[in-house]
Amino acid sequence: MATQHSRAAARFMIAPSVILLLAWMLIPLGMTLWFSFLRYNLLMPGANPFVGFENYAYFLSDPTFITSLINTLLLVGGVLIITVVGGIGLAVLLDQPMWGTGIVRIMVISPFFVMPTVSALVWKNMFMNPVNGLFAYVAEVLGVPAFDFLTQAPLASIIGIVSWQWLPFATLILLTAMQSLDSEQLEAAEMDGASALSRFWYIKLPHLARAITVVVLIQTIFLLSIFAEILVTTNGGPGVASTNLTYLVYAESLLRFDVGTGSAGGVVAIILANIVAIFLMRMIGKNLDA
Amino acid sequence: MARAVSNRRMAINTGVAWVLAILIFFPILWTILTSFKTEATAIADPPVFLAFDWTLENYETVQERSNYFRHFMNSVVISVGSTLIGLLIAIPAAWAMAFVPGRQTKNVLMWMLSTKMLPPVGVLVPLYLIFRDYGLLDTRIGLVIVLTLINLPIIVWMLYTYFREIPVDILEAARMDGAGLSSEVLYILTPMAVPGIASTLLLNIILAWNEAFWTLNLTAANAAPLTAFIASYSSPEGLFYAKLSAASTMAIAPILVMGWFSQRQLVRGLTFGAVK
Incomplete structure (x- = not known):
């Protein structure tokens, strides 16, 4: 039904979005790639000579890189395990009939809407502070010594904070998926005497498989870029104990002003994210055809 | 059931x-x-x-000491501004892709999505330098530009999934009755598209309001929205719990309420239609 005329109009309507996104992608990306081959430090003005892969060699051989890579994987993996397992549990629970579903659901999803800097600071000061935090009070009541979370277990503490922020997302998506489950199937299983556990294992969990994959992939994209939570709680420390790849690149670029090394790190981060992105894109693309 | x-x-x-x-x-x-x-x-x-x-x-102290209202307004201008501009650019694109799909439509959509997968830190250095050289550091307009661009793919996608649900038959019937393109858009499409546009607007304001990578890296005292302003409480002001709490409560309250109203749209918008 589309005529030649409407085709041309359509192209004209799509053009601004495409051109803007193309510029947004190609210009900075090209610059990052170019800078990554230069010896370029903002504190040392002058010629920025081409040095080939020197920045990459420097960045990749820096022990901090390995640490930050491991931290990144622990952060992403830890949060994924907590939010997916917790999200499945909460989705199964909230799918049950109960009184006050609306209010329960509002309370559960709320943390997702709290800006990262607020949730990080609230947890850091009002909960994890070893003197005045609520956890210190709980420790006092239990008669155990107060634990300085962000000093003694910085990465684990950040995993906790980030999990609190993302648990609602996983729950909400898995709950939405759960509600599309045909209830007749469950009823039939129940009548045939299937236990609650086997109904969960053989009917609900397989039904959720696709939604779980989506949650894992989307969260991974966002979790690879966790930044604000680290900046306001630990500044990547103590030492580099809670530095992830994003924070390391930020530190190289904007704290040490080493544009060359920072850019090489940026390219490494892009490659890592792309590995995940390819899988996610495939899933979403399949859905588009359906 | x-x-x-x-x-x-x-x-x-x-x-x-x-x-x-x-x-x-x-x-x-x-x-x-x-x-x-x-x-x-x-x-x-x-x-x-x-x-x-x-x-x-x-609440009074927080406002007096740091001109809280200014940062609040920065957040409003940046999130609402970037969302409105984004909608302006994205509505025609999503409309065209939903109603006049061509052979390349799917590829264009997937490509747009792929720009969203780019980790922000990968382009931090060039963007910082561009901003510095063009005087955009710590300006509202600079952040509006960046947030418009990073959220544009989500806006196009959300609108596309909504527009696609509008039955095309209605448009054809209207065309048979001699409706031109403009009246088609004005009288038929717009009323049917409004709910989708409203949901997209809501979700996108939430995302822009809470964005905390570019706002932290590209602003200082002047254009800092609440995300960046609150970060200044990291120490030692953060130890004044009551003031930290007051500043935080005002920063999250409006978005919390908006979020409660947009639960469903959140799922659709953040999974790019993969889960509905």
């Missing part, structure tokens, strides 16, 4: 769910409560839950 459930099971479900929900919500509740305490009450041992002299002084 609602299965008959015994009252006992209902009570157990309710009890467990409420306990968990309150635990999850507790940090927010605690922040709101603390914002109405004096600094001394805020760190009282044992902690005081409700029985304290409620005060508004923290």
Whole structure:
């Protein structure tokens, strides 16, 4: 039904979005790639000579890189395990009939809407502070010594904070998926005497498989870029104990002003994210055809 | 479909769910409560839950000391501005892709999505330098530009999934009746598209309001929205719990309420239609 005329109009309507996104992608990306081959430090003005892969060699051989890579994987993996397992549990629970579903659901999803800097600071000061935090009070009541979370277990503490922020997302998506489950199937299983556990294992969990994959992939994209939570709680420390790849690149670029090394790190981060992105894109693309 | 459930099971479900929900919500509740305490009450041992002299002084102090309202307005301008501009650019694109799909439509959509997968830190250096050289650092307009671009793919995608649900038959019927393109858009499409556009607007304002990578890296005292302003409480002001809480409560309250209204859209928008 589309005529030649409407085709041309359509192209004209799509053009601004495409051109803007193309510029947004190609210009900075090209610059990052170019800078990554230069010896370029903002504190040392002058010629920025081409040095080939020197920045990459420097960045990749820096022990901090390995640490930050491991931290990144622990952060992403830890949060994924907590939010997916917790999200499945909460989705199964909230799918049950109960009184006050609306209010329960509002309370559960709320943390997702709290800006990262607020949730990080609230947890850091009002909960994890070893003197005045609520956890210190709980420790006092239990008669155990107060634990300085962000000093003694910085990465684990950040995993906790980030999990609190993302648990609602996983729950909400898995709950939405759960509600599309045909209830007749469950009823039939129940009548045939299937236990609650086997109904969960053989009917609900397989039904959720696709939604779980989506949650894992989307969260991974966002979790690879966790930044604000680290900046306001630990500044990547103590030492580099809670530095992830994003924070390391930020530190190289904007704290040490080493544009060359920072850019090489940026390219490494892009490659890592792309590995995940390819899988996610495939899933979403399949859905588009359906 | 609602299965008959015994009252006992209902009570157990309710009890467990409420306990968990309150635990999850507790940090927010605690922040709101603390914002109405004096600094001394805020760190009282044992902690005081409700029985304290409620005060508004923290809200006043936060405003007086740091011109809180300015940062609040920065957040409003940046999130609403970037969303409106984004919609302006994205509505025609999504409309065209939904109603005049060509061979390349799917590829264009997937490509747009792929730009969203780019980790921001990968382009931090060039963007910082461009901003520095063009005087955009710490300006509202600079952040509006960046947030428009990073959220444009989500806006196009959300609108596309909504527009695609508008039945094309109606448009064809209107065309048969001699409706031109403009009246088609004005009288038929617009009313049907408004709910989708409204949801997209809502979700995108939420995302832009809470964006905390570019806002932290590209602003300082002048254009800092609340995300960046609150970060300045990391130390030592953060130890003044009541003031931190007041500043935080005002920063999250409007978006929390908007978020409650957009639960469904959130799923659709953030999974790019993969889960509905």
